[in-house]
Amino acid sequence: MSNAITHILKNKGVHVEGNGPYSQIDNFTAETEVLHFLYSLVRLIKPLRILETGTYHGYSAIWMGQACRENRVGRIDSIEKDRDMVRIAQKNICKVGLDKQISLWHRDALDFAKLLGQFKLVEKYGLAFLDSDPALRLQEFNAFKPFMDTNAFFVFHDSHSQEVRDQLAKINNTAGWMDFPTGRGLAICQMSKF
Ligand SMILES: C[S@@+](CC[C@H](N)C(=O)[O-])C[C@H]1O[C@@H](n2cnc3c(N)ncnc32)[C@H](O)[C@@H]1O
16 A cells, blocks of 8 residues: 555544444545455456546545556546535545546536446446445446446445445345445445346
8 A cells, every 4th residue: 555545544543433343534435444445456356447426535536546556557537526525535636646547527426427428438437436425326326337347346335224225125136246244334246247
């Protein structure tokens, strides 16, 4: 893990808060262990394009962006509807020099999916991390599915909340699911399973 990212973590005073043994930078950023998992997943599968819904302060994008930098390949489109969050994330991303790897989009995630329909995508996404409003997980999954690679991975945050659980149950053929017992829950499936 790069010193720059570790430095940000230290400045933020990572502490354990509300989710048992899981560390958090704050109540909105994914658990630190999830950030490490995303970093490792990107290092492992080396996607050319990554989609993230819900940038917040940019930490999950930064961890995946660092993995892209080390992979020497891969770019992230991170979508955030709140202008103030986009500004904060942009600053954090600049601080760690990951502007080349991460594009921030100030948009509603579902509107961004509509916009993608108008683009001619050369590369489809190899990985999507869905972490915006938990009420939108299923809608986002359906909206972004056409833009995913045949073997792409979907990672759903907050899979242990009843709201998200109910939505995931509506996705057909759940044979390929993995549901990790993290603080807030992290569920993964692969496109080829559908
Ligand atoms: C849990 S935070 C994301 C944390 C971030 N992924 C991380 O781990 O560093 C959720 C973010 O999603 C944003 N959000 C909520 N609804 C959205 C939508 N419809 N489209 C895009 N962003 C949205 C919120 O403004 C908030 O910043």
